[in-house]
Amino acid sequence: MRVTVFSAKPYDEEFLKAANEGRHELIFTEAGLHAQTARLAAGSKAICAFVNDDLGASTLSVLKEVGVEIVALRCAGFNRLDLSAAERLGITAARVPSYSPYAIAEHTLALVLTLNRKIHRAYNRVREGNFALTGLLGFDLHGKTVGVVGTGGIGRNVMRAFAGFGCEILAYDPFPSEEAESLGARYVGKDELLEKSEIITLHCPLTPETRHFIDEKAIAAMKHCRMLVNTSRGGVIDTHAVIEGLKSGRIGALALDVYEEEEDLFFRDLSSTVIRDDVFARLLTFPNVLITGHQGFFTQEALFNIAHTTIENITAYEEDGQALHPIGKR
Numbered sequence: 001m002r003v004t005v006f007s008a009k010p011y012d013e014e015f016l017k018a019a020n021e022g023r024h025e026l027i028f029t030e031a032g033l034h035a036q037t038a039r040l041a042a043g044s045k046a047i048c049a050f051v052n053d054d055l056g057a058s059t060l061s062v063l064k065e066v067g068v069e070i071v072a073l074r075c076a077g078f079n080r081l082d083l084s085a086a087e088r089l090g091i092t093a094a095r096v097p098s099y100s101p102y103a104i105a106e107h108t109l110a111l112v113l114t115l116n117r118k119i120h121r122a123y124n125r126v127r128e129g130n131f132a133l134t135g136l137l138g139f140d141l142h143g144k145t146v147g148v149v150g151t152g153g154i155g156r157n158v159m160r161a162f163a164g165f166g167c168e169i170l171a172y173d174p175f176p177s178e179e180a181e182s183l184g185a186r187y188v189g190k191d192e193l194l195e196k197s198e199i200i201t202l203h204c205p206l207t208p209e210t211r212h213f214i215d216e217k218a219i220a221a222m223k224h225c226r227m228l229v230n231t232s233r234g235g236v237i238d239t240h241a242v243i244e245g246l247k248s249g250r251i252g253a254l255a256l257d258v259y260e261e262e263e264d265l266f267f268r269d270l271s272s273t274v275i276r277d278d279v280f281a282r283l284l285t286f287p288n289v290l291i292t293g294h295q296g297f298f299t300q301e302a303l304f305n306i307a308h309t310t311i312e313n314i315t316a317y318e319e320d321g322q323a324l325h326p327i328g329k330r
Contacts, residue, residue, distance in 0.1 A: 001025070001318045003072070004041040006033035007050040007267065011303060012074070016048070019307035023315060032263075038062035046314050051075040051294070052263035055093075057085035064089045070317045074310045075297075077233060078327050079206040086327075094313040094323035100302035101153030104257075107296035108154075108201055108231045109161050111255035115227060115290040116141070139226065142166040147197030149173070149213065150204030150232065151180040158201055159183045170197055173204070194221040199229065206233035214238060219245040226252040231296045234260035239279050246286055253288040257296045266293045 001024045005012060008028040020026055027044065031037045033053035039062060041047045047068050049055060055071060060082060063071070071086065073095040086093045114120055117138040125131070146162045148155050151173040159169050163184055171185040172193045181187070194200070200222075204210045214228065214237040228251050230237055239260050245251035259265065261277055275281050283289050297306075313323040 001046055001314060002027065002044040003046040003048055003314060004029065004044040005048040006031060006037070006040075006053055009267070012050075012307075015303045015307035016074075016310065019304075019311045023311065024318075033059060035059045035062055039066055041068050042066040044068060046070045046072060046317070048072045048074055048310060048314075050267075051077055051080075052266065053080065054263075055081040055086075057082045060085045060089055060091060064091060070094065070314065070323065072310050072313045072323070073327075074306050077205065079233065079235070081327065083327060092317060092321075092323055093327040094317070094325050095327050096306050096309040096313075097325050098153060099297065099305040099309065100299060101157050103299040103302040104154045104203075104231050104296040105157035105161065106299075107257060107292070108158050108203075108229055111229055111231070111257065111290060111292070112141075112199065112201075112227065115253050115255045115288070120290060121287075141199075144168070144198045144226075145170060145196055145224070147172065147193040147200045148180075148185065149193070149200065149202045151175075151177045151185065152203065154231075155203035156180050156183065158203060159185055162199075167199075190218070191221050194218055194225075195223045197222075198224050198226045200225060200227070201229040202232045202236050204232055204236060206235045211235050212238040212241075214242065216241040216244070219250050222250050225250060227255065228253070229255045231257040234258040234262050239283070243279070243282055246288065253290075254283075254286070255290045256283075257292045258294055259291070262294060 003024050004027045006029055008030055013028050016026060029040055033049050035058040038059050041063055049071060070092040076095060076097055078095055081093055118136040122136055142165055145168045147170045148159055149172045151171050156179055159180060160183060162169055169185040170193045171180055171187045172190055176187050219241055246254060313325055316324045
């Protein structure tokens with residue numbers, strides 16, 4: 001089967017070719033997927049898209065017109081997919097439901113430790129011959145209360161790590177996990193988690209229910225928040241409200257690997273251009289904000305699993321018309 005791979009980077013090509021083993025004809029393009037670029041898939045029965053590609057009704061209509069039968073997402077999130085439109089058009093949609101519960105959990109801890117101990121600032125100081133410690137004061141993680149929102153595989157691995165530091169763990173999830181409780185987590189309501197947690201880390205999918213989970217009202221409920229961390233989806237927090245929370249001091253520090261409007265920024269080199277997103281530019285002015293460019297998933301193991309599951313989805317569809325991991329209605 002011919003497959004057009006959108007938003008393709010060199011590492012995508014490397015891992016997908018290795019997983020493919022010559023089974024499918026892979027056509028790689030750096031272009032992001034949207035209604036204006038969808039015709040690049042002409043001649044392909046399958047396309048492979050990434051997390052920020054536009055899979056709205058307009059894009060799907062063009063894909064259907066040029067003969068695409070299956071959309072294979074090489075990611076877990078599908079909030080940019082209009083599933084109703086896909087079903088109406090008869091386009092199968094598939095995803096990678098799990099690729100590494102460790103990669104994003106470990107990146108979360110890396111962000112927390114870096115931001116707390118000011119390692120990024122210390123690194124730059126030492127390179128300039130500045131060995132002063134003023135402004136680099138952190139706090140012990142031991143004994144702190146950590147609120148984990150979303151207790152799936154990633155959230156539970158984050159819990160394990162914080163438990164190892166001797167933290168008290170509060171959890172919030174509509175579907176409690178016995179494994180999370182066995183790790184010492186105590187499930188509480190949203191308000192209690194916000195009020196009592198000193199570190200709040202988000203690991204929930206982006207759904208209508210979780211969009212702007214952290215908003216002005218949520219920030220007002222925070223009493224002891226030393227750090228807010230988001231490695232899930234950008235839309236889980238209201239960025240404007242978080243900026244006000246940083247300014248007021250209700251949020252002591254902020255670590256992000258995702259951003260609500262990241263599709264115009266992340267996964268590309270903009271170092272020689274002007275960042276036109278004023279909200280993102282404002283975030284960069286805070287000394288207590290640390291941002292990485294959606295790299296939490298970016299480990300060798302995760303890319304290997306993503307590529308293999310993506311190829312398996314396409315192969316299964318070619319063989320019997322059903323993807324291994326189809327996306328159903330929410």
